[in-house]
Amino acid sequence: MGNYLWVIVLLPLLGATVNGILGPVVKKNTVTAFALGTTGLSFILAVVAFFQLVGLPADERAITNTVYSWIEVGDMNVNVSFLLDPLSGLWLLVVTGVGFLIHVYSVGYMDHDHSYWRFFTYLNLFMFSMLMLVMGDNYLLMFIGWEGVGLCSYLLIGYDYHRDAAAVAGKKAFVMNRIGDFGFILGIFLIFVTFGSINYHDVFGSAHNVLTEGGVIVTAIALLLFVGAVGKSAQIPLYTWLPDAMEGPTPVSALIHAATMVTAGVYMVCRSAVLFNMAPTAMMVVAVIGCATAVFAATIGLFQKDIKRVLAYSTVSQLGYMFMAAGIGAYVAAAFHVMTHAFFKACLFLGSGSVIHGLSGEQNMDKMGDLKKHMPRTYWTFLISTLAISGIFPFAGFFSKDEILYSTYNSGSLVLWGIASVAAGVTAFYMFRAVFMTFHGESRVEPEAMKHLHESPNVMTMPLIILAGLATVGGFLGIPMIEGANVLHNFLGPLFEAGRHEAAHDTAHHSAALELGLMGLSLGIAIIGISLAYYFYIKNTALRDSLYGTFKGIHKVIFNKYYVDEIYDAIFTNPIVSVSREFLHKVIDVVIIDGLVNGVGSFFTTLSEMAKRMQPGMVRHYALTMLVVSIMMVSYFLWGAK
Amino acid sequence: MMEAVASLNHYLILSAVLFSIGVIGVVTRRNAIVIYMSIEVMLNAVNLTFIAFSNHLNDMGGQVFTFMVMAVAAAEAAVGLAIIIALFRNKNTVDVDEVNLLKG
Numbered sequence: 140m141g142n143y144l145w146v147i148v149l150l151p152l153l154g155a156t157v158n159g160i161l162g163p164v165v166k167k168n169t170v171t172a173f174a175l176g177t178t179g180l181s182f183i184l185a186v187v188a189f190f191q192l193v194g195l196p197a198d199e200r201a202i203t204n205t206v207y208s209w210i211e212v213g214d215m216n217v218n219v220s221f222l223l224d225p226l227s228g229l230w231l232l233v234v235t236g237v238g239f240l241i242h243v244y245s246v247g248y249m250d251h252d253h254s255y256w257r258f259f260t261y262l263n264l265f266m267f268s269m270l271m272l273v274m275g276d277n278y279l280l281m282f283i284g285w286e287g288v289g290l291c292s293y294l295l296i297g298y299d300y301h302r303d304a305a306a307v308a309g310k311k312a313f314v315m316n317r318i319g320d321f322g323f324i325l326g327i328f329l330i331f332v333t334f335g336s337i338n339y340h341d342v343f344g345s346a347h348n349v350l351t352e353g354g355v356i357v358t359a360i361a362l363l364l365f366v367g368a369v370g371k372s373a374q375i376p377l378y379t380w381l382p383d384a385m386e387g388p389t390p391v392s393a394l395i396h397a398a399t400m401v402t403a404g405v406y407m408v409c410r411s412a413v414l415f416n417m418a419p420t421a422m423m424v425v426a427v428i429g430c431a432t433a434v435f436a437a438t439i440g441l442f443q444k445d446i447k448r449v450l451a452y453s454t455v456s457q458l459g460y461m462f463m464a465a466g467i468g469a470y471v472a473a474a475f476h477v478m479t480h481a482f483f484k485a486c487l488f489l490g491s492g493s494v495i496h497g498l499s500g501e502q503n504m505d506k507m508g509d510l511k512k513h514m515p516r517t518y519w520t521f522l523i524s525t526l527a528i529s530g531i532f533p534f535a536g537f538f539s540k541d542e543i544l545y546s547t548y549n550s551g552s553l554v555l556w557g558i559a560s561v562a563a564g565v566t567a568f569y570m571f572r573a574v575f576m577t578f579h580g581e582s583r584v585e586p587e588a589m590k591h592l593h594e595s596p597n598v599m600t601m602p603l604i605i606l607a608g609l610a611t612v613g614g615f616l617g618i619p620m621i622e623g624a625n626v627l628h629n630f631l632g633p634l635f636e637a638g639r640h641e642a643a644h645d646t647a648h649h650s651a652a653l654e655l656g657l658m659g660l661s662l663g664i665a666i667i668g669i670s671l672a673y674y675f676y677i678k679n680t681a682l683r684d685s686l687y688g689t690f691k692g693i694h695k696v697i698f699n700k701y702y703v704d705e706i707y708d709a710i711f712t713n714p715i716v717s718v719s720r721e722f723l724h725k726v727i728d729v730v731i732i733d734g735l736v737n738g739v740g741s742f743f744t745t746l747s748e749m750a751k752r753m754q755p756g757m758v759r760h761y762a763l764t765m766l767v768v769s770i771m772m773v774s775y776f777l778w779g780a781k
Numbered sequence: 782m783m784e785a786v787a788s789l790n791h792y793l794i795l796s797a798v799l800f801s802i803g804v805i806g807v808v809t810r811r812n813a814i815v816i817y818m819s820i821e822v823m824l825n826a827v828n829l830t831f832i833a834f835s836n837h838l839n840d841m842g843g844q845v846f847t848f849m850v851m852a853v854a855a856a857e858a859a860v861g862l863a864i865i866i867a868l869f870r871n872k873n874t875v876d877v878d879e880v881n882l883l884k885g
Contacts, residue, residue, distance in 0.1 A: 756881025758816070762807045 141202035144221040150181040151266035162256025174259035182235040222276035230273040240602040245390040247599035265291035278337040288400045289316045296387040308383040315380040319370015326363030343413040361421035368404030385447040389492030398481040405461045426466025433459030434562040440569040442698045469546035470635040479535035483527035486606035490521035493595040509582035516600040520607035527610040529567035538614030567668030575676040792833035799826035813875040
């Protein structure tokens with residue numbers, strides 16, 4: 140049982156290989172068939188495997204499929220082996236399910252593209268890497284997937300490589316991720332040195348014997364792993380690559396930079412819950428960084444004009460929520476939010492893609508407006524997802540966000556709770572601002588784009604509708620309060636129990652009244668945010684404009700993303716560039732390295748120049764030399780030698 | 782009246798003069814044939830020395846050696862002239878200064 144898990148992982152790789160090699164010569168339909176066929180089949184198998192898993196008794200829910208022994212060097216023993224347990228099962232369904240829908244959508248979105256096959260090759264390769272990351276049963280396989288998704292992210296952000304902005308954004312994402320990966324791999328090294336193994340089972344099984352609670356080593360491991368998560372999941376201070384990643388085609392933004400890849404960091408933290416639970420300091424860092432990112436990114440999202448950038452900052456902000464949840468030990472809530480976020484954020488991105496597609500590539504919300512009647516399907520799905528992300532009952536985001544806020548409140552971190560609640564209100568405001576600017580009000584669409592304005596084809600709207608449906612009902616998996624009805628908690632919960640003491644029972648005695656009160660409060664905050672957005676962007680735009688005038692300075696700072704990119708450039712990039720150019724290039728490279736290499740050559744050339752004079756090619760010269768030397772020798776033997 | 786008999790010293794001086802003429806010829810001339818002839822002069826100067834000592838010491842070894850040298854010189858003449866002819870056919874000259882393909 141479960142010995143077909145490797146097929147799920149490998150199918151997308153097969154699609155990528157076939158399309159990568161045959162793509163340029165076969166017909167477009169064949170490419171589509173391979174790309175969709177492999178991911179679709181992978182999804183079906185994933186569903187089968189998932190239900191097999193659910194069918195098992197709760198304490199036996201871990202299916203391992205060892206394919207072969209990969210590395211055996213000394214003490215190191217790494218298998219290519221896949222693990223299906225509730226945590227990887229959830230991610231498996233999200234990755235293959237949402238991934239498949241986005242593949243379908245891409246068929247419509249990328250229809251006019253000149254290298255259609257290349258896009259699907261990358262997309263399939265991404266699916267493969269992501270599945271490796273999620274399904275591997277040791278840290279090395281996770282790292283392979285981790286690097287693989289980073290590579291695919293780079294390739295897809297820079298998909299339109301002839302545009303400078305796209306190429307630069309791809310590079311930025313890659314470099315930022317490298318910083319995180321560096322921490323991650325150091326963490327893996329430390330795990331191997333400490334445990335002598337990098338297999339999840341061995342590491343988590345012996346963690347309590349090998350490490351001391353709150354000790355230096357476990358804290359170091361947890362923090363190093365978290366550095367990796369910070370890079371991949373775009374948290375402060377490495378978040379700046381994600382908004383720039385919007386240079387990629389919109390389906391890529393939806394799949395990689397919203398629904399799946401960026402949640403890899405959350406997955407890793409949840410997976411390593413045993414280690415994190417033993418390191419309270421590291422947990423604190425995770426929670427604080429998560430919370431800070433949530434509110435920081437949300438405020439940047441307030442005044443962005445590019446619709447995709449608004450969504451990008453909201454992704455960063457939502458990822459912050461997930462880390463905050465993980466940081467206070469509410470791993471289930473984090474995983475829950477990952478799932479609901481995957482639904483509504485993928486839907487939002489695909490919706491924005493539909494708008495951009497309909498407007499012939501326009502992304503500036505100042506040139507949209509009143510699209511509601513032109514694109515009804517896009518509008519309604521976008522609206523549902525926006526309600527979900529804003530946390531309006533009964534949409535999915537309400538349950539997951541509320542669970543995070545509730546857990547935070549319960550953990551006693553009232554400051555974090557307060558900040559996160561404010562961020563939730565800000566989220567509701569800027570998301571509805573986007574809705575109002577895009578779909579309501581008066582049309583500001585350019586006349587040229589107006590001519591081609593159309594609702595997207597079915598192949599694009601169907602995934603939207605499915606995702607909107609999931610964004611509506613997805614939350615019911617985690618209904619709070621009623622014991623037993625919280626399916627997700629019962630399913631995932633046991634995985635995170637190890638290493639928890641008092642926090643483990645927080646679900647057991649939660650007060651319904653308190654939770655209801657908090658729910659009402661967060662709902663109220665969301666509604667305030669929405670009302671403000673309505674007031675400023677529909678009702679009274681004049682007041683808004685005069686406020687812009689009054690707070691010009693603040694607006695400018697926030698609109699320019701607090702100048703973080705510029706600060707990074709000044710502190711890191713520019714010094715590195717100038718040191719590289721002035722010292723590493725002009726001194727080390729040109730003078731020392733080139734000097735050494737050329738020096739060896741010219742030394743022997745000079746020597747040869749001198750030696751060659753001994754052979755002028757004149758016979759008489761040789762004869763004279765012979766004569767002189769002979770005379771010298773004879774003289775020596777006659778008179779010299781005694 | 783002093784009998785005009787050539788002593789050993791006379792032979793040796795003549796031999797030295799001949800040898801020097803040969804050396805100067807080899808070093809100063811450019812024509813391969815002339816150089817070649819100069820070498821022959823040097824060889825024969827050495828032969829003269831051998832004969833002179835042979836006579837003086839009453840030892841036949843020197844004369845045997847002279848025959849040896851003459852045989853080698855004959856073989857050398859054959860090979861050397863063949864080289865010069867081959868040289869002339871290829872470069873249309875026997876000037877040794879023109880033959881410097883192997884110069885460094």
